[in-house]
Amino acid sequence: GNSxxxxxxxxxxxxxxxxxxxxxxxATGYPSLFWYVQYPGEGLQLLLKATKADDKGSNKGFxxxxxxxxxxxxxxxxxxxxxxxxxxxxxxxxxxxxRQLTFGSxxxxxxxx
Amino acid sequence: xxxxxxxxxxxxxxxxxxxxxxxxPISGHNSLFWYRQTMMRGLELLIYFNNNVPIDDSGMPxxxxxxxxxxxxxxxxxxxxxxxxxxxxxxxxxxxxxxRDYEQYFGPGTRLTVT
Numbered sequence: 264g265n266s267x268x269x270x271x272x273x274x275x276x277x278x279x280x281x282x283x284x285x286x287x288x289x290a291t292g293y294p295s296l297f298w299y300v301q302y303p304g305e306g307l308q309l310l311l312k313a314t315k316a317d318d319k320g321s322n323k324g325f326x327x328x329x330x331x332x333x334x335x336x337x338x339x340x341x342x343x344x345x346x347x348x349x350x351x352x353x354x355x356x357x358x359x360x361x362r363q364l365t366f367g368s369x370x371x372x373x374x375x376x
Numbered sequence: 377x378x379x380x381x382x383x384x385x386x387x388x389x390x391x392x393x394x395x396x397x398x399x400x401p402i403s404g405h406n407s408l409f410w411y412r413q414t415m416m417r418g419l420e421l422l423i424y425f426n427n428n429v430p431i432d433d434s435g436m437p438x439x440x441x442x443x444x445x446x447x448x449x450x451x452x453x454x455x456x457x458x459x460x461x462x463x464x465x466x467x468x469x470x471x472x473x474x475x476r477d478y479e480q481y482f483g484p485g486t487r488l489t490v491t
Contacts, residue, residue: 304484305484305485306380306467306469306482306483306484306485307419307467307469307480307482308482309479309480309481312479352419363409363421363424363432364409364421364480366418366419367418368418369418369419
């Protein structure tokens with residue numbers, strides 16, 4: 264089956280620190296990979312995505328590269344801000360009738376000023 | 377675009393009562409998903425629809441849960457009777473499914489508390 268394993272949180276960083284949140288996956292078929300972000304009291308929003316090996320998704324200073332050889336999609340940001348405090352979910356989708364998303368457990372990030 | 381609309385945003389009810397959660401997907405989207413989020417179990421897919429037809433309801437926890445999509449603009453998730461363990465945040469998401477684009481857009485969620 265399909266599964267996503269994320270680095271457990273919570274993660275607490277100081278402003279301007281470097282962020283890495285690890286994500287690995289197993290999938291039947293060739294998945295597309297996603298990072299979603301959930302701010303307090305809100306629904307999930309797509310942060311970035313990559314649809315094939317070696318693709319790099321990027322948005323708002325966040326980046327993740329689709330690594331097929333290591334089945335990974337680690338999220339990075341060079342300098343975090345207080346406003347980045349949120350829960351981050353790694354997810355995958357495999358071609359099918361509706362491209363269901365399989366989510367990781369989420370990683371809570373808190374950025375301190 | 378108003379995005380995915382869910383109502384109510386908060387619901388507090390007593391055990392045994394019927395609860396109905398509502399969702400209006402983004403206009404033009406043809407897939408709709410219901411999720412449940414808890415601290416213990418994370419984010420779980422309950423059921424999804426394609427073109428108003430339920431495709432997979434294997435995530436629905438038990439017969440007390442039911443979902444309908446009478447038209448492309450409206451879906452409901454009903455719990456009858458409700459139990460304290462149903463307390464969670466329920467999200468609705470919609471997408472325009474085709475071979476190229478399948479981003480899911482989430483609503484703000486309904487926080488359900490069953491006492």
